[in-house]
Amino acid sequence: KDCTTASQCDKIEKIQGRTHSYTLDKVFGTDSSTDQIYQDSVASLVKAAMEGYHSTVIAYGQTSTGKTHTMTGTKGDPGLIPLCIKDCFRYVQENKSAEPREYLFRLSYLEVYKEHIRDLLCSKNSAPEPVRLFDGPNGLVIRGLHEEVVSSPEKVFQLLKHGERKRQVGATHMNEHSSRSHVMVRLTIESSLATDKNGETRSSTLSLVDLAGSESVRLNGTERREEGRYINKSLMALGQVVLGLSDACSNSNENKKINQQHIPYRDSKLTRLLQPSLSGNAQMLLMCCISPLASYMEESHNTFKFATRAKRIEQKATIQTANDNEETLLQTYRDEIQDLKQQLAE
Structure with a gap:
């Protein structure tokens, strides 16, 4: 039985006959297509990422509500x-004449499973290097991530398909192919003006996150129950971070800095990974x-409460550029090409 109704002014008005606004x-x-969602709400974030802003899309909600389908989709109905x-x-092709920039894309693919970060792009033949998180001078540093x-969408899809085989999925009482981990696709975008070889290089990250769904652990088997506990624990940590950020943004300006220092990002690997996105400098x-x-109904009610709190978080993203002492991969490739040209000339 359908228990929710949506008004024309983007409000959820009723849950099972009880009024909640x-x-x-x-x-x-349910009649909205993924392409409609993309054009309406996501395309602007992709444009921002290409212009140098960190951008993040997160799918959140109870298990079996369509998060993975919306994010991944199918061959005939592609997801976000x-x-x-x-x-x-x-974007690169369409903006060649307007602003001649050179672009370089780097892809990484990871999952958080039982509070361990697993690299989904590492080679089968090599033992995966432990992925560790550190605080760097410019924010979070991820070490050991391949x-x-x-250089093309096809190459990205090939790598994601390779990584998909390593993902942790399993059957639960609610979903035959339930995600047992939180998954993040990260596309690092470097760009600089083609006409100014020594100019600034923009370096931004587009993060696409498919969170595992909250669920009742008592209805699953032993292995799924243990996985469910880890999933629920990390989602609870995310809820506490969002609550802290929401409260900080609701307080007066002089208290915001103090409150930010007490946000519990370190309570889980998930919240540490999402810290750059949640802490303000990202779209x-x-x-x-x-x-x-x-x-x-109760899970839907909790999801809306989470969304309402998250909506109060203030984001003030700025264009990201590489530091003077930070050599980008784009600059490294340029230098190598220049060296090869000189060798050929000689």
Whole structure:
């Protein structure tokens, strides 16, 4: 039985006949296509990433509400991840004449499974290097994560398909192919003006995150129960971070800096990975998925409360440039090409 209704002013008005009002930026019904969601809410973040802003899309919600389908899609009905990737490369082609910039893309693919970060692009023949998180002078540093330079959407999809085989999925009482881990696709975008070889290099990251869904652990088997505990624990940590950030933004300006220091990012690997996106210097879209079924009313109610808190978080993204002492891969390739040209000339 359908237990939710959406008004024309992007409010969820009723849950199972009881009135609850939640004001959101946009509401999409079951008849909305993924392409419609992309064009309406996601395309602007891809454009921002190409212009040098960190951008993040996060799918959140109870298990079996369509998060993975919305993010990944199918061959005939592509999800947000393939649509984002295609748009990045399309942007390069369409803006060649307007602003002649050189671009370099680096792809990484990871999952958080039982509080361990697993590299989904590492070679089968080599033991994966432990992925560790550190605080650097410019924010979070991820060590040991493999990156692949990619030059086409097809190469990206090939790598993602390779990584998909390593993902942790399993059957639960709610979903035959339930994600048992949080997954992040990271596309690092470097660009600089083709006419100014010594000019600044922009370096931004487009992060596409498919969170595992919250669930009742008591209804699953032993292995799924243990996985469910880790999933719920990390989602609870994310909820505490969002609550802390929401409260900080609601307080007076003089207290915001103090409150920011007490945000519990270190309570889970998931919140550490999302810290750059949540802490303010990124454009972020939080896509909350719910089921219209009355039996999931309480979970839907909790999802809306999470969305309402997240909506209060203030984001002030700035264009990201490489530091003077930080050599980018784009600059390294340029130098190598220049050296080869000199050798050929000699």
